[in-house]
Each structure stands twice: as C-alpha cells, then as structure tokens.
Amino acid sequence: MKSRQDRLIAIAMIAPSLVLLAVFVYGFIGQTLFVSMSDWGRGAALAVNPELSFVGLDNFRELFTGFLDVRFRQDLVNMLAFSVLFVGGCLVVGLLLATLLEQGVRGEGFFRTVFLFPMSLSFIVTGTIWRWMLQPRGGVNVLPTLVGLPRIEFAWLTSRDQVWQWNWQDVPVILGVLAALACVVMAGRWWLAGGRKRAVAAGALAAAALAWTFTAATEIEVLPFPEYHGFNLALAGVVVAAVWQMSGYTMALFLAGLRGIPDELREAARVDGCSWWQLYRYVELPLLKPIIWSAVIILGHIALKSFDLVFVMAGPDNAATSVPAVSMYLTAFRGNQFAKGAAIAVVLLALVSVLIVPYLVSTFRSRGAE
Amino acid sequence: MAVRSVRWTRFLLYAALVLLAAAYLLPLYMTIATSLKAPADIRLDTAWEFPRELFWESYAVAWERFAPQLRNSFILAVSATILSTVMGSMNGYVLSKWRFRGSEVIFPLILFGMFIPYQSILIPLFQFLRSTGLYGGLPGLVLVHTVYGLPITTLIFRNFYAQVPNELLESASLDGAGFFGIYGRVMLPLSVPGFVVTIIWQFTQIWNEFLWAVTLARPQAQPITVALANLAGGQAVQWNLPMAGSVLAAIPTVLVYIFLGRYFMRGLLAGSLKG
Numbered sequence: 001m002k003s004r005q006d007r008l009i010a011i012a013m014i015a016p017s018l019v020l021l022a023v024f025v026y027g028f029i030g031q032t033l034f035v036s037m038s039d040w041g042r043g044a045a046l047a048v049n050p051e052l053s054f055v056g057l058d059n060f061r062e063l064f065t066g067f068l069d070v071r072f073r074q075d076l077v078n079m080l081a082f083s084v085l086f087v088g089g090c091l092v093v094g095l096l097l098a099t100l101l102e103q104g105v106r107g108e109g110f111f112r113t114v115f116l117f118p119m120s121l122s123f124i125v126t127g128t129i130w131r132w133m134l135q136p137r138g139g140v141n142v143l144p145t146l147v148g149l150p151r152i153e154f155a156w157l158t159s160r161d162q163v164w165q166w167n168w169q170d171v172p173v174i175l176g177v178l179a180a181l182a183c184v185v186m187a188g189r190w191w192l193a194g195g196r197k198r199a200v201a202a203g204a205l206a207a208a209a210l211a212w213t214f215t216a217a218t219e220i221e222v223l224p225f226p227e228y229h230g231f232n233l234a235l236a237g238v239v240v241a242a243v244w245q246m247s248g249y250t251m252a253l254f255l256a257g258l259r260g261i262p263d264e265l266r267e268a269a270r271v272d273g274c275s276w277w278q279l280y281r282y283v284e285l286p287l288l289k290p291i292i293w294s295a296v297i298i299l300g301h302i303a304l305k306s307f308d309l310v311f312v313m314a315g316p317d318n319a320a321t322s323v324p325a326v327s328m329y330l331t332a333f334r335g336n337q338f339a340k341g342a343a344i345a346v347v348l349l350a351l352v353s354v355l356i357v358p359y360l361v362s363t364f365r366s367r368g369a370e
Numbered sequence: 371m372a373v374r375s376v377r378w379t380r381f382l383l384y385a386a387l388v389l390l391a392a393a394y395l396l397p398l399y400m401t402i403a404t405s406l407k408a409p410a411d412i413r414l415d416t417a418w419e420f421p422r423e424l425f426w427e428s429y430a431v432a433w434e435r436f437a438p439q440l441r442n443s444f445i446l447a448v449s450a451t452i453l454s455t456v457m458g459s460m461n462g463y464v465l466s467k468w469r470f471r472g473s474e475v476i477f478p479l480i481l482f483g484m485f486i487p488y489q490s491i492l493i494p495l496f497q498f499l500r501s502t503g504l505y506g507g508l509p510g511l512v513l514v515h516t517v518y519g520l521p522i523t524t525l526i527f528r529n530f531y532a533q534v535p536n537e538l539l540e541s542a543s544l545d546g547a548g549f550f551g552i553y554g555r556v557m558l559p560l561s562v563p564g565f566v567v568t569i570i571w572q573f574t575q576i577w578n579e580f581l582w583a584v585t586l587a588r589p590q591a592q593p594i595t596v597a598l599a600n601l602a603g604g605q606a607v608q609w610n611l612p613m614a615g616s617v618l619a620a621i622p623t624v625l626v627y628i629f630l631g632r633y634f635m636r637g638l639l640a641g642s643l644k645g
Binding site: 002005014017020021025027096100101103111115119131137142256294301308312341346349356 | 479480
C-alpha cells in the first residue's frame, strides 16, 4: 500500500526538524553541561569563544557551598517557596472557580472568559500592571478604604522581611529527614496494598536514612559558618500576580475534567442518597486526581522556570527576590561568568527534568498500551 | 423550606462568582483608568478613581515610542508562527500516518524540548548566533522561535491527525495518491481547526516571550516585551505611560483570545499533553 519511495519521502520531510531539535535541544544541553564543568578560559573570560579547561564539579561546589555564592542559595530557597505557593494557589483558586462554574450557572461563558483572559497576557504586561497595583501606599493597599476599612500596611514588593528562616548548614539533615519521610510514606502505601516485603524493605531504608541523618549528616560541613535563608515576603506580591494570571488554566483543566465525568455516575450516586458534598468529595474529587497531578507538574515546571514576572516586578538586580532563572541571566549575560551561569542552568534543568521526565514517560507508556 | 435553601445557595453562588469576576477585572480597570489620567492627576490615594477628564495623550506618546518594537514583535511573531506551524503540520502528518521504526521513541524526545528551561541552552545558542552572524537581529529570533516552537506544533498536529480515519488515506492511495497527494487532498482540507489552534498558540507565545527577546536582540530588533520592561523598570516612573504601553502590548493577544478563545483553550490543554 505505502510505497517504499513514499516512506523515504516521509522520513526526508521530518528529518530537518529532527536535526534542528537534536542540535538545538540535545546538542546545546550537552554543550551547556560541558561549559558548566569548565572555567570558561579564566583570563580570557570576555572572549566569545575562549579556550575552556575542564574543572569538574567546581562550579557546582561553589554554588552550593562557596562563600561568594550566597545569592544562588537564597535564589533556590525563593524558587522553592514561590513554586509551592504558586502551585498551591492556582490549584485552590482553580478548583474553586471550576466548582462554582460547574453548578450550571447562567452566563458561564462570560465568567469563564473573565477568569481566563489573564492567560493571554504576557508576564511582562501582568508584571507591569501588578507592580502598580502593589505600590505600598496605593492600589490594593488602599482598596479597603473605599468601603471605609483601614488601609493595608503591607509593603509588598519592597518588603525586606524574611519568614521561615533556616540554616543552610542543616541541608544534609533536612534532606535526610525528607528521604526518611518519603520511605515511610512508601512503606505505608505498600503495607496497605498488601506488599508486606516491599513495605518492610522501605521501612528499613527509612531507618537507615534516619540513622545516617543523625550521625554522619551532622558531621558534614557544608559551610564554615551559619547562613540563614528564608522566604522573602516581597515574593508574596509576585505569587499574587502569578496566581491571577495562571489560575484560569487550572480552572479550564478542572472544568474539562468535571465535564468528562459521565452523568450516569452522578445519577447513580444521587439514587444512593449522596448529598451534594458527598458526591463532590467522594466521587468527583477522586476522579479529578490525575488532572490535579498533571496540573501540579505543568505549573510546577512553569514556577521553576519563572523569569519574566520576577524580572519585571521585583527588578533583576534585586537579590532578595531573585530566582535561579534570573541570576543565571545576570551571571552569564551581565557578569560574563558563563561557566557559573551554565552551572545554574544545569541545576535548573535537573530540577525541571525531575518533574517532567517521569511525566513524559508515564504519559507515553500508558498511550502505548492502548 | 427546601426551595428557600436552594434559592439561598443560588444567590450565594452568583454572589461569589460576581465578586471573583470583579476581583479578576480590577487590574484591568486600574490599567485603563491610570492610562487615561494626566501624569499630574496620578496619585496613590486616588488611584482607584476614574479620571474626570480623559487624557488620551499617553496613548499617542506610547504609540510613538513603541511603534518600532510593536512592528518587530509583529514581524517576528508572524514569520516564526508560519514557519513552525508549517513544519509542525508536516511532522505531525509523518508521526501519525507514516510511522517509521523509532518514531514512537522520537516523539517524547521531541516533546522534552518544550519543557526545558531555556536558560539551559542559552549560552550555546548565543555562541551559535554570534558565530553565524544571526545574533541581534530579527532573522536570528525567527530561527530560535521556529525551532523551539516545533515540539508544541508537532504535538498539536500529531494528535489532530491521529483522529483522521486511516480508511480515508487508504482510499486516496488506491486512487494513486502518494505522500504529498494524501497530505494535499485528505489531510490539509481537514486540518483547518488544527492550523487555527496552532497559529493562535504560537502567535500568543512568541508575542509574549521575554527571555530570548532580552538576551538575543539588539535594540533595533527589540520586541515589545523588552521595551515595556525597560520603561516600567526605570525609577520614578510616570505610571500613565507604562499602563498605556501595557494596553498596546496586550491588545493583539487579548483580541485573539476574545474572538478565538475556544481554539486558545485547545492549545492550552494540548500543552499539558491532555488535549
């Protein structure tokens, strides 16, 4: 049916795209990896094509434990806190909006358009608008005075207060405890699922992780001095703007999910005497679970990459509110430290890959089985 | 009693929705109100008041100032959208109807390219553009947006073409149609919605993009996002101008969204691999 010649034409037609992507995605990632393990030609650092010499993981060691790279560590903390708040905010708001719209409201199209229109804006536009909205003595802060309430006194983007502070020297201990917790959770799930042997093994791993945490991990000297990092309250304003822009996305996802639930299922639950809340809690929410997970992954990777919004709202030179995506740009393209910039980019890529690769693999494995 | 409680919940439902909609529209109101005020009338404590006299000059000034960058963004978005859409359509056709050995493995590898943080390819990309003389100008940006747009356009078209029944292709090939004949006679006429979804998605993404715009464009080739960020980032800003600039920068994508929102949504869902 399909001639050999046509098959060759097909491959020839897709070949240019494959070559371009192989070079621009995988080739360039490889090159970035190499640059991140080089010194970018030290003395000739300003040259465009300097002679690189290999320095192993030195750049990474400096980023995580070097005296000068304190900003990168604060960036990481900012990024993690921002990601958690942003993803959580989008999930909660999106679920609320979708649930409200699912009740058969008149003018649903209008409301949907309103909640979704910020999605079509550039982060630069959103950031510009919200920077004006979040002026300490105007915008959102004076909004309550319109109905006779006192003014809000929060400084938003110019705030310098940090909360949830912790010591960077505790990183090994924190990681150990987190690993132990993860093992405990897995053990519990396997135990309930009947996989006793696996559960015991996971439990043993958890115990080992804990033992390591409170013996060897406390001995690791990450830094010779305590260094405190926390969540900068100035980022709260960026979170608000980001949720305003992206919650329409989760709403759309959840709405599509809720619409996909067959009516017979709802009918059956009602016949069984389920109240609205029971139907929602025990039938609809569990069915939304896969969509919630994909929303977490998609929004999570957007949060890790977020650059534009922080850049325009807090300013690129604002160390207190910076994130790795911004400081990579500054380090490489303003500071001409290309090797270190590449190292930051590699850390970012690793974090994003941890989210995305399993997602891609599971998506295509299940599709292949169909 | 029951009727009454139903009425109450309906009332609360609409009250909540109206309040939420108002909250989502507040920034829009603020932007328009501020953009229509004379600089002297912009005060923090009266920021929420609608201007008593409409001051349209900000738009004239912003237009004059941003016209070159709006033009750049327009050229960039249109060219890169066309290129990446055409290539994506061909890729989607091959990956859905002309599968070859390894194509099932290649597809996720292609998609990975749309999730990576672009910082991780930025330094080699910068070097590559410098060495080919494409750095700083619009052609370089068009190339970059085309290449990194390929994963999403390929994804949308592959999923779209997968729904075309194979019987249609077989009957066309019985009539003597080859690779291009089937594409031209069967696939293209069916793929208008696929093209609309892809074009809208790519146009919006490229128009709104910032990282490459700020790293790879010389001032003459600067897209609107960079110009707006520079204006708003300065100290002691006159807020009427950034607000008018924001409106100008937002108009193309908001218009697309308002008139073709349904297709915009499909691009959105496709991007999460759920379309």
